[in-house]
Amino acid sequence: xxxxxxxxxxxxxxxxxxxxxxxxxxxxxxxxxxxxxxxxxxxxxxxxxxxxxxxxxxxxxxxxxxxxxxxxxxxxxxxxxxxxxxxxxxxxxxxxxxxxxxxxxxxxxxxxxxxxxxxxxxx
Amino acid sequence: xxxxxxxxxxxxxxxxxxxxxxxxxxxxxxxxxxxxxxxxxxxxxxxxxxxxxxxxxxxxxxxxxxxxxxxxxxxxxxxxxxxxxxxxxxxxxxxxxxxxxxxxxxxxxxxxxxxxxxxxxxxxxxxxxxxxxxxxxxxxxxxxxxxxxxxxxxxxxxxxxxxxxxxxxxxxxxxxxxxxxxxxxxxxxxxxxxxxxxxxxxxxxxxxxxxxxxxxxxxxxxxxxxxxxxxxxxxxxxxxxxxxxxxxxxxxxxxxxxxxxxxxxxxxxxxxxxxxxxxxxxxxxxxxxxxxxxxxxxxxxxxxxxxxxxxxxxxxxxxxxxxxxxxxxxxxxxxxxxxxxxxxxxxxxxxxxxxxxxxxxxxxxxxxxxxxxxxxxxxxxxxxxxxxxxxxxxxxxxxxxxxxxxxxxxxxxxxxxxxxxxxxxxxxxxxxxxxxxxxxxxxxxxxxxxxxxxxxxxxxxxxxxxxxxxxxxxxxxxxxxxxxxxxxxxxxxxxxxxxxxxxxxxxxxxxxxxxxxxxxxxxxxxxxxxxxxxxxxxxxxxxxxxxxxxxxxxxxxxxxxxxxxxxxxxxxxxxxxxxxx
Numbered sequence: 054x055x056x057x058x059x060x061x062x063x064x065x066x067x068x069x070x071x072x073x074x075x076x077x078x079x080x081x082x083x084x085x086x087x088x089x090x091x092x093x094x095x096x097x098x099x100x101x102x103x104x105x106x107x108x109x110x111x112x113x114x115x116x117x118x119x120x121x122x123x124x125x126x127x128x129x130x131x132x133x134x135x136x137x138x139x140x141x142x143x144x145x146x147x148x149x150x151x152x153x154x155x156x157x158x159x160x161x162x163x164x165x166x167x168x169x170x171x172x173x174x175x176x
Numbered sequence: 177x178x179x180x181x182x183x184x185x186x187x188x189x190x191x192x193x194x195x196x197x198x199x200x201x202x203x204x205x206x207x208x209x210x211x212x213x214x215x216x217x218x219x220x221x222x223x224x225x226x227x228x229x230x231x232x233x234x235x236x237x238x239x240x241x242x243x244x245x246x247x248x249x250x251x252x253x254x255x256x257x258x259x260x261x262x263x264x265x266x267x268x269x270x271x272x273x274x275x276x277x278x279x280x281x282x283x284x285x286x287x288x289x290x291x292x293x294x295x296x297x298x299x300x301x302x303x304x305x306x307x308x309x310x311x312x313x314x315x316x317x318x319x320x321x322x323x324x325x326x327x328x329x330x331x332x333x334x335x336x337x338x339x340x341x342x343x344x345x346x347x348x349x350x351x352x353x354x355x356x357x358x359x360x361x362x363x364x365x366x367x368x369x370x371x372x373x374x375x376x377x378x379x380x381x382x383x384x385x386x387x388x389x390x391x392x393x394x395x396x397x398x399x400x401x402x403x404x405x406x407x408x409x410x411x412x413x414x415x416x417x418x419x420x421x422x423x424x425x426x427x428x429x430x431x432x433x434x435x436x437x438x439x440x441x442x443x444x445x446x447x448x449x450x451x452x453x454x455x456x457x458x459x460x461x462x463x464x465x466x467x468x469x470x471x472x473x474x475x476x477x478x479x480x481x482x483x484x485x486x487x488x489x490x491x492x493x494x495x496x497x498x499x500x501x502x503x504x505x506x507x508x509x510x511x512x513x514x515x516x517x518x519x520x521x522x523x524x525x526x527x528x529x530x531x532x533x534x535x536x537x538x539x540x541x542x543x544x545x546x547x548x549x550x551x552x553x554x555x556x557x558x559x560x561x562x563x564x565x566x567x568x569x570x571x572x573x574x575x576x577x578x579x580x581x582x583x584x585x586x587x588x589x590x591x592x593x594x595x596x597x598x599x600x601x602x603x604x605x606x607x608x609x610x611x612x613x614x615x616x617x618x619x620x621x622x623x624x625x626x627x628x629x630x631x632x633x634x635x636x637x638x639x640x641x642x643x644x645x646x647x648x649x650x651x652x653x654x655x656x657x658x659x660x661x662x663x664x665x666x667x668x669x670x671x672x673x674x675x676x677x678x679x680x681x682x683x684x685x686x687x688x689x690x691x692x693x694x695x696x697x698x699x700x701x702x703x704x705x706x707x708x709x710x711x712x713x714x715x716x717x718x719x720x721x722x723x724x725x726x727x728x729x730x731x732x733x734x735x736x737x738x739x740x741x742x743x744x745x746x747x748x749x750x751x752x753x754x755x756x757x
Contacts, residue, residue, distance in 0.1 A: 108276030113573035124573030128275070130486055131353040133342070133641060135518030135600035136629030137486075138545070138565070141573035159560075 083121040084148040087170035100155055100166035101125050105142065113141055121146055121174045122158070148173060247287045250311040258299055261292035265636035274350050281636060287312055289636050290321045296633060297325040300556045302548050302643045303338070319343060322640060333658045333669035340628055342641050349632060349639040356487065357460040359430045363387035363397050364515070366682070373412050376403045376428075379515060380481070380686055382462055386454050396452045400444035400682035407437055430456035444683045463490035464497045466687050469504040474702060478506040478585075479694065481686050482527075485519030485601045491526065492575035498530045499583040510591040510697045511605075512686060514620055518600025521565060521629075521647070522572055526582055528608045529567040533586030537567035542608040545629070545645040546654065557631045557644055567608070589615035591697040594660070595680050599624035604647055606660050606673070611649025618662045618675035619697045625659035625670070664706055676706030 086093055097117070098110040105125065113124035123146060127139035144155040144164075153171035155164045248256065264284025272278050290312035298304045306327035315321040326341045362385020368375035378401045381387040387397040403411050406427045415421050427437040436455040443450065465481040478501035482494060501509070509531060518524075525542040541564040547556050555562045571580035592598075592606060603623050609616045628643040648654035661670035665677045681692030689695060696707050 108272065108278075113578065114575070115573075115577060122578070124578045126488060126574065129353045129356070129488065130519060131349055131632060132486075134353075134486075134630075134632065136604065136626065136647065137518075137520050137601070138522075138629065138631075139520060140522055141578065143573065143578060 081147045081149045081154075083174040084146045084153060084171040085119055085121055085174050086117040086146070087172045089117045093170050096166065096169045097123065100164060100169060101144065104144070104155060104157065104162070104164040117146075119175075123155070146171060247285055247313075248291045250291075250313060252309050252311075255295050255298045256291070258292055258295035261288045261295060262635060264288035264292070267637065269637055273346070274354060284636075286316070286318060289318050290315060292635055293318065293322050293325055293640070296635075296640075297642060299550075300548070300631075300633075300642070300644045301325070302546075302628070302646060303327045304548055304550070306337075318636075318638065325642065331657050331669070335625075335658065337657070338643055340626065340630070340641065340643055344639055346634045346637050346639045349634070357458040359433050359435065359456040360459040361385060361387045361397075361430070361454045361456060362459045365403075365428065372415075374415075376411060377401060377682055378403075379682075380465060380483075382459055383465065385459055386457050391452055392450075396454065397441065398443055399685050401441045402444075403439060403441055404449060405438075405440035432456065433458055460487070463487060463493040467497045467501065468687055469501060469506060470689055470698070472698060472702070475507040476505050477698065477701070478504070478509045479512065479687055480509070481512040483515050485516065485521075485523045487519070488574040490519065490523050490574070491571065494523065494527055495530065495571070495576055495582055498527075498585065502583050502585055506585070507587075508589070508591070508701055509585060509587060510593065510694060512593040512694070513598045513602045513605070514593045514595040514680065514693065515597050516599070516602040517597060517624075518602050518604075518626070520574065521601050521604060522568060523574065524601040524605045525565055525608065526568045526572070528605055528612075528614075529569050530582050530584050531587055531590050532567070532609060532612060532614045533584040534569060535586065536588075536612050536614060537569070540567060540612050541565065541650040542567045542611075543604055543647040543649060543654075544652075546648055547645050555645075567612075587614070589617060591617045591619060591675075591701065593693045593697065594618050594620040594623050596621055596624055596659070600626045600629070603627065603656065603660060607647070607649045607654065607656065610673070611651045611653065616673055617697070617700060618660060618673045619700065620662070620675075620678055620680065620693050622661040622665060622667045622670045623656075623659040625657045627654045627656050662706075676700055678707060 086097065094112070094117075098112065101110045101112075101123070102108060107128075109128075111126040113126055115123065117123060122143050124141040124143050126141050130137040130139055143158040145158060147154050147156055148171055149163070149165070153166045153169040155166055156162070157164070248261070261284075263280040263282055265281040266284065266286040266289060268281040268283055269279040270281075294309070294312055297307055301307060306329060307325055310321070310324050312321055322343055323341070326338045329337045331337055362382035364379040364381075366377045366379045368377065378387070378397045378399055380399055381395065381397050388395045390396075405411055406424050409415050409420050409424060411424060415424055430437070433456055436453060439452050439454060440449050441452060442448070461484060463482060463484050463486075465483050467478065467480040470477040470479055480494075480497055480501070482490075482497075484490060511527075511531075521543060528542055529537050544564040545555065545562060547554075547562065550556070551562070553562055554560070569582055569584075571577050571582065576582075590609065594602075594606075598620075603626060606616045606618070606623070607627070627646050627648075629647065630641050630644045632639050632641055634640075646654050656671045658667070658669035659671070660673050661667045662675035662677045663672050664675075665672065676696045678692050678696045684691035687694065689698060692707070699705060699707065
């Protein structure tokens with residue numbers, strides 16, 4: 054049987070404090086790029102490059118003014134990579150308290166993209 | 177997720193609070209407050225990320241310690257983490273590579289490079305228990321040491337268990353994977369004999385390439401065309417000096433766009449020679465070289481010559497082709513993979529779905545990667561959970577829109593044309609379909625036998641390939657290291673599949689219904705029989721001159737063949753490679 058100690062109450066209160074903090078996630082909304090011009094795409098690629106630790110970012114073809122996610126192509130397989138498990142990496146585009154943010158789908162990691170022009174997705 | 181983490185933390189603390197309570201009561205309420213504040217700071221920061229911070233970014237690592245003067249020491253059977261030795265290089269590169277990434281090299285030593293190879297092999301190699309642990313300090317060459325880091329056992333057939341252990345410079349690796357188009361004519365060469373009397377013929381040509389351009393009412397090169405002369409040099413019996421051989425090699429593998437050479441060729445079935453001139457262009461091999469719909473008495477059959485799963489364009493190319501074939505109303509499909517050496521496993525999976533449809537593939541595994549026993553449920557290379565690869569039913573973003581539904585044929589069987597050059601991701605398709613009981617009927621020859629894969633690893637300017645996983649299908653099967661072979665093959669060790677053994681036929685164009693493999697597929701489809709007489713006795717390949725035993729001239733290098741096609745033991749010195757260029 055678990056006895057209640059002051060410590061457990063402390064953690065219970067900590068949990069309560071954390072709740073409103075978590076509620077900032079409620080402000081996250083799916084987003085698209087405001088424009089897909091070269092300048093905005095350049096900012097997007099820089100943010101994706103930071104997220105993946107790669108200098109060269111190739112984005113899969115898509116209309117990013119309507120799509121709420123962006124896929125980053127893997128480096129092309131070399132000639133001897135005949136059994137390659139390479140896959141594109143998908144990022145959801147969201148507005149997080151008004152800041153355009155990229156959320157990596159397979160890990161849930163969030164990467165702010167300061168300067169990237171986004172708007173809430175339609176519909 | 178963040179809040180769930182807090183819940184978990186709370187439960188953990190409650191469960192173990194008995195001991196905690198003893199200490200905390202001694203320290204009183206002030207201690208509780210200190211702990212609470214500290215815990216708050218720690219817990220809240222990662223919990224919600226501050227609403228816009230770069231939540232996934234980790235702080236920069238501390239600078240590495242200087243290399244130890246004495247270097248690591250070897251204790252048999254004791255392996256330090258490979259990460260300790262990674263990027264500790266004898267020769268430090270500075271600046272950035274051709275992809276713009278900074279070289280990660282730090283000052284180190286040859287010994288550290290070899291210790292990295294040893295630990296990396298132990299952590300990620302598929303059969304680490306079969307690698308003899310050798311002391312790196314007794315070696316003076318990293319490649320020589322790498323060559324020891326593999327199993328040397330053989331399979332039941334006597335073949336090496338590990339035939340895919342090799343390396344190349346990282347510079348070469350990066351250059352190669354970033355070269356989507358290279359100078360060439362758009363012709364894939366088959367070299368039957370590289371020494372006199374030499375025999376070089378055309379396997380296929382790329383659509384829209386210099387080789388397929390029309391000259392005097394016909395394509396400059398066709399399948400089976402034999403090259404007799406280049407720039408006035410007799411290819412068959414001439415070129416007796418190394419200088420002339422070098423001239424031939426340069427002409428067969430042009431290095432610059434616009435480079436022009438004169439050829440004399442003879443087409444299959446012809447008794448006259450033709451003179452042509454070819455100017456090199458930038459060639460990017462087309463994944464789907466050609467496709468057609470064949471009308472038969474038993475309905476329409478789709479034919480697809482699919483030569484590579486490698487370029488990202490292969491995703492869209494094969495999906496568009498299946499869409500067209502579906503629209504034409506086919507009820508059977510012949511996939512010509514005889515020259516398809518593999519590539520992206522995901523595209524192979526997509527093709528499996530497009531052939532078989534959702535009823536046969538939904539919630540089934542296309543391929544499960546099997547790593548070494550110590551890896552458990554994790555991928556030891558990426559650290560990620562080792563999820564099975566499903567039959568992907570949508571575009572994945574390579575060249576189709578991510579999520580776009582794929583076309584599908586819903587076929588219970590598929591004919592697959594194979595040779596020894598049908599390899600890897602192509603074999604994975606055969607195996608994946610067999611795993612969900614789709615009837616994969618093989619027509620041709622035994623496939624190459626590569627159920628294995630690797631993640632190329634670069635360290636200190638060298639890129640290493642070492643087998644790290646074996647792919648198995650939905651039934652857990654992946655033991656086809658001696659290849660898949662048609663049922664009537666004399667190959668005793670290959671995995672047998674329904675179908676017919678037929679030799680590759682250079683006398684007809686690919687896709688021609690009288691070409692031996694395609695003809696055999698159509699025959700088998702109609703009545704379940706195979707050709708009575710082995711077609712090899714009627715093909716130009718059998719009429720070709722076998723490798724000369726009394727060669728009196730230097731051998732040509734092998735244009736149009738990749739290293740993986742010509743040399744199974746790829747740790748050997750390399751020759752030129754270019755496929756279909």
